[in-house]
Amino acid sequence: MGMEKLSLHYYTDALNDKVFLKIFFRTFVFALFSAGMACFMGTVLAFLFKRNDNPFTKPFFKLAQLPVMLPHIFIVLALIQLLSQTGLVSSLLTRIGIIHSYNSFPLLLNDQWQIGIILTYLWKEVPFVIVSLVLVLRQMDNRYRIVADNLGATKWQAFWNVSLPLLMPAIVNAFIINFSFNFGSYEVPYLLGNQTKEMLPVYIYDLYVQGDYTQLPMIMSLNLILSVFSIIFAGSVLWLSKHLPGGHTGGI
Amino acid sequence: MAYKKVLKLLVYLLFAVLVLMPLFVIFMLAISKTWNYPSLWPKWVDWGYYFRFLVTNTEIQSSLLASMELAVGTVVLTILIAYPTAMALSYYDFRGKKLLNILVYLPMIIPGIAVLTNMDFIMIKYGLNGSFFGVVSAHTLFCLPYAIKLLYDNLILWKDKYEVASRNLGATPLQTFFKVTIPLNKNGLQGAVMMSYIVSMTQYLGTLLIGDGNYITLSVRMFPFTTEGKYRIAAVYGITFMLVTLIPLYLIDIWVTHKGRKPA
Amino acid sequence: MRGKKLIVLLAFLLPLFVLGGCSNKSNDSKGSEMPTSYKTALKEAKGKTVTFYGYGGSDTQNRWVDDVVTPMMKEKGIKVKRVPMNIEDILKKLTNEKEANKKSGNIDVVWINGENFLTAKKLSLLSGNLDNSLIPNMKTYISGNDPDAKTDMGTKINNMEVPFGNAQLVMIGSKQMFNGDYPTSSDKLLSWAKENPGKLTYVAPPDFTGSAFIRNIIYETVGFDAINKAPATKAGVYKAIKPSLDYLNELKPYLWQEGKTYPKTSAQMDKMFADHQIAMTFSYNQMYAATQRADGKFTDDAQTFVFDEGTVGNYSYLAVPKTSDNKAAAAVLINTMLSKKAQTDRMEAKYGSAIPPYSGSKVPASITNKMNGQAKDNNTLTMDELSKKRVPEVSAKKIPIIEDLWKEHVLNAD
Numbered sequence: 001m002g003m004e005k006l007s008l009h010y011y012t013d014a015l016n017d018k019v020f021l022k023i024f025f026r027t028f029v030f031a032l033f034s035a036g037m038a039c040f041m042g043t044v045l046a047f048l049f050k051r052n053d054n055p056f057t058k059p060f061f062k063l064a065q066l067p068v069m070l071p072h073i074f075i076v077l078a079l080i081q082l083l084s085q086t087g088l089v090s091s092l093l094t095r096i097g098i099i100h101s102y103n104s105f106p107l108l109l110n111d112q113w114q115i116g117i118i119l120t121y122l123w124k125e126v127p128f129v130i131v132s133l134v135l136v137l138r139q140m141d142n143r144y145r146i147v148a149d150n151l152g153a154t155k156w157q158a159f160w161n162v163s164l165p166l167l168m169p170a171i172v173n174a175f176i177i178n179f180s181f182n183f184g185s186y187e188v189p190y191l192l193g194n195q196t197k198e199m200l201p202v203y204i205y206d207l208y209v210q211g212d213y214t215q216l217p218m219i220m221s222l223n224l225i226l227s228v229f230s231i232i233f234a235g236s237v238l239w240l241s242k243h244l245p246g247g248h249t250g251g252i
Numbered sequence: 253m254a255y256k257k258v259l260k261l262l263v264y265l266l267f268a269v270l271v272l273m274p275l276f277v278i279f280m281l282a283i284s285k286t287w288n289y290p291s292l293w294p295k296w297v298d299w300g301y302y303f304r305f306l307v308t309n310t311e312i313q314s315s316l317l318a319s320m321e322l323a324v325g326t327v328v329l330t331i332l333i334a335y336p337t338a339m340a341l342s343y344y345d346f347r348g349k350k351l352l353n354i355l356v357y358l359p360m361i362i363p364g365i366a367v368l369t370n371m372d373f374i375m376i377k378y379g380l381n382g383s384f385f386g387v388v389s390a391h392t393l394f395c396l397p398y399a400i401k402l403l404y405d406n407l408i409l410w411k412d413k414y415e416v417a418s419r420n421l422g423a424t425p426l427q428t429f430f431k432v433t434i435p436l437n438k439n440g441l442q443g444a445v446m447m448s449y450i451v452s453m454t455q456y457l458g459t460l461l462i463g464d465g466n467y468i469t470l471s472v473r474m475f476p477f478t479t480e481g482k483y484r485i486a487a488v489y490g491i492t493f494m495l496v497t498l499i500p501l502y503l504i505d506i507w508v509t510h511k512g513r514k515p516a
Numbered sequence: 517m518r519g520k521k522l523i524v525l526l527a528f529l530l531p532l533f534v535l536g537g538c539s540n541k542s543n544d545s546k547g548s549e550m551p552t553s554y555k556t557a558l559k560e561a562k563g564k565t566v567t568f569y570g571y572g573g574s575d576t577q578n579r580w581v582d583d584v585v586t587p588m589m590k591e592k593g594i595k596v597k598r599v600p601m602n603i604e605d606i607l608k609k610l611t612n613e614k615e616a617n618k619k620s621g622n623i624d625v626v627w628i629n630g631e632n633f634l635t636a637k638k639l640s641l642l643s644g645n646l647d648n649s650l651i652p653n654m655k656t657y658i659s660g661n662d663p664d665a666k667t668d669m670g671t672k673i674n675n676m677e678v679p680f681g682n683a684q685l686v687m688i689g690s691k692q693m694f695n696g697d698y699p700t701s702s703d704k705l706l707s708w709a710k711e712n713p714g715k716l717t718y719v720a721p722p723d724f725t726g727s728a729f730i731r732n733i734i735y736e737t738v739g740f741d742a743i744n745k746a747p748a749t750k751a752g753v754y755k756a757i758k759p760s761l762d763y764l765n766e767l768k769p770y771l772w773q774e775g776k777t778y779p780k781t782s783a784q785m786d787k788m789f790a791d792h793q794i795a796m797t798f799s800y801n802q803m804y805a806a807t808q809r810a811d812g813k814f815t816d817d818a819q820t821f822v823f824d825e826g827t828v829g830n831y832s833y834l835a836v837p838k839t840s841d842n843k844a845a846a847a848v849l850i851n852t853m854l855s856k857k858a859q860t861d862r863m864e865a866k867y868g869s870a871i872p873p874y875s876g877s878k879v880p881a882s883i884t885n886k887m888n889g890q891a892k893d894n895n896t897l898t899m900d901e902l903s904k905k906r907v908p909e910v911s912a913k914k915i916p917i918i919e920d921l922w923k924e925h926v927l928n929a930d
Contacts, residue, residue: 066271071454084788085832123274177255285812457605476571
């Protein structure tokens with residue numbers, strides 16, 4: 001659909017629509033939270049296993065590559081089999097006698113708190129963060145850190161003032177990539193989301209599959225709002241990262 | 253120290269279980285029937301099912317070939333574009349660098365449907381729809397953010413000090429590139445190749461729209477089954493998918509580490 | 517710096533080489549003409565390859581095309597290429613081609629119906645003239661008076677579509693959970709839900725089976741005429757279906773998770789049904805219980821039933837886009853898919869147990885017998901029962917409106 005079909009009133013309509021704004025805000029908070037979680041966990045794990053003297057480093061890194069390679073849809077399939085109320089975990093707990101029946105197993109998929117979606121994203125994105133950080137960590141020589149050690153820096157100081165700043169650009173990049181993905185993709189929320197707590201991409205996708213082509217300009221303007229917002233957000237994160245540790249080496 | 257080792261072992265084991273458990277479930281789904289609550293093990297398991305399916309199904313073989321063709325093309329085109337861009341972004345200062353830095357993310361940020369629709373329109377205009385180059389460039393678009401950023405993360409660590417030294421010592425630009433830049437950043441390059449390969453393998457809508465039905469890849473065949481709930485067939489495709497992704501990437505990994513040892 | 521420039525140059529040159537290699541096939545030929553009779557079509561189509569675009573998520577349907585239709589076409593000297601693509605994406609592709617002024621394309625036959633047909637017709641993407649003389653099997657098996665041969669969910673067909681499949685919503689209940697007493701009306705359903713809270717649910721629209729279930733509830737509560745006569749506006753439809761929305765709201769607290777969440781896809785609902793978490797699932801395929809059983813998902817416990825007042829039924833169709841390069845071969849493919857042999861084989865479980873789209877008076881006896889035989893073995897219904905309890909679809913325009921109203925007044929009621 002060409003851009004000539006866009007007209008301004010679709011934007012003002014959307015931005016005045018309370019339902020749309022609510023969904024928008026919910027999706028933003030969700031994307032921020034899940035991308036942040038993934039970056040935090042990924043960074044911690046990457047550091048835990050970065051040292052070459054650690055016997056687990058190599059298998060760990062190979063293991064971390066696995067989820068990066070698989071489409072999201074697989075983990076969705078597996079999670080449905082594992083975590084639905086009548087899933088394998090629930091069966092196991094029933095067998096052991098921890099829960100009486102599947103009714104006492106909490107709703108983890110299609111739930112109000114988007115737990116299913118978050119788990120899927122974490123499973124994919126934590127390894128992605130690890131892989132992109134380990135690639136940098138491998139390259140980064142230890143000299144800076146050794147110098148810091150010799151100068152009497154504590155481990156924490158060495159981490160905070162030496163390693164983290166060098167890694168920061170990679171973390172920020174991974175964060176932006178994860179955030180954009182979580183904010184804009186529909187497959188996972190479509191399958192594991194909760195209808196009453198809808199996500200923006202699903203909201204747009206539903207309009208699209210309803211097949212009402214008179215709605216197309218509106219769908220395209222919603223897409224554009226989503227994109228422009230993500231770009232502004234990515235820009236601000238990059239700008240902010242200059243003021244975080246490591247700002248002098250990377251970011252912009 | 254022993255305490256720390258145990259902690260690391262525990263974290264490692266937990267991580268391994270969390271990563272492998274879903275993969276195991278997918279594997280089981282591919283070879284079983286009737287796996288209902290509250291049984292922990294499927295009622296019907298046939299270990300040979302997957303291999304028979306793979307050997308007898310011509311569909312899976314032809315789509316495998318299509319997937320690989322596109323993936324290799326995409327990796328080549330992506331690296332050709334991403335390497336100079338990442339080098340420019342990390343080595344030099346120029347006007348519009350900040351903007352370019354953000355624009356790199358665009359293909360990830362704009363919803364796929366919107367990008368692909370417009371791209372399809374352009375491809376039709378120029379008669380590229382259905383061609384190998386058309387589909388490969390659609391895939392490349394989605395690989396670029398990953399490739400550029402992974403290369404950039406790596407290149408920024410050294411900047412161009414070694415290249416400058418190499419040029420000062422009289423090496424030609426090409427020598428410098430192949431003997432200095434690439435060996436120094438082989439990890440970033442490896443990451444970029446890996447991500448491009450994976451992103452290309454997983455493309456669904458782009459392959460269909462721009463491929464004009466000429467490239468029926470694994471993803472194209474698999475996607476409808478997953479939404480339909482044909483978990484067994486989806487899982488069969490999934491395992492094949494894993495194999496053709498894992499094997500080449502590990503081969504590259506071995507090659508890179510092996511090669512890396514000698515000159516350095 | 518010079519090194520960098522060289523690389524950049526290389527990077528930009530390579531695509532140009534490839535471009536040069538490909539651009540020779542871009543000269544646009546005009547889309548072919550639709551032949552006027554089957555005989556000429558057959559002659560023209562020899563040696564061609566025809567593409568079939570349609571939903572690819574049903575392995576049994578795929579197998580039918582590959583194992584039954586493709587060999588039949590091969591005898592006529594025509595190759596078939598099946599491309600799995602969702603109808604929304606097919607329409608998107610056709611619209612793009614139209615906007616780019618492309619006169620010929622690769623899509624020859626599409627599998628389509630209802631709302632999507634309405635859209636395709638509005639955007640004039642489809643070619644006409646699919647009539648009795650071009651598709652002889654239509655003359656043999658489909659009566660011109662059949663409402664489903666004249667309109668597709670309220671949209672006049674005008675020879676742009678040929679019936680391909682016959683779908684009707686059926687409920688599949690658990691023998692054990694319902695104790696053999698199935699809720700064959702909306703009232704019975706509500707009282708069963710009140711006695712057994714949490715044991716029922718339905719797929720959330722816009723999933724098409726969920727949407728069909730809601731339409732069926734509308735027929736039960738206000739009748740087909742009320743919704744059929746209502747103007748196709750939000751206010752008009754709301755006024756007509758208010759009692760139905762009230763019914764769904766009354767049912768809501770007794771649903772799974774108290775109606776706060778719904779399964780997203782029918783696959784998910786089927787899993788819940790197979791696990792006995794809910795007592796009932798439903799499908800647009802009348803023989804669904806049989807195919808699911810053959811697949812090892814359902815057991816003998818699954819029994820098909822319909823509402824006493826009937827359930828909504830519709831047809832799916834085949835159509836040929838205006839841009840098709842191969843209209844002759846497309847016509848031959850459509851005729852072949854409609855043939856008795858192809859349709860008889862299609863009733864086998866391994867090909868999806870689909871019911872032929874033939875008009876009641878023209879169904880060959882062998883097909884009726886086969887269907888009734890299967891009903892006994894698989895806990896499904898006979899042809900006669902199904903056709904007696906079949907009610908027509910509402911106009912395609914109203915379906916998105918109903919879905920919106922459900923979202924507004926039922927899903928987000930509180």
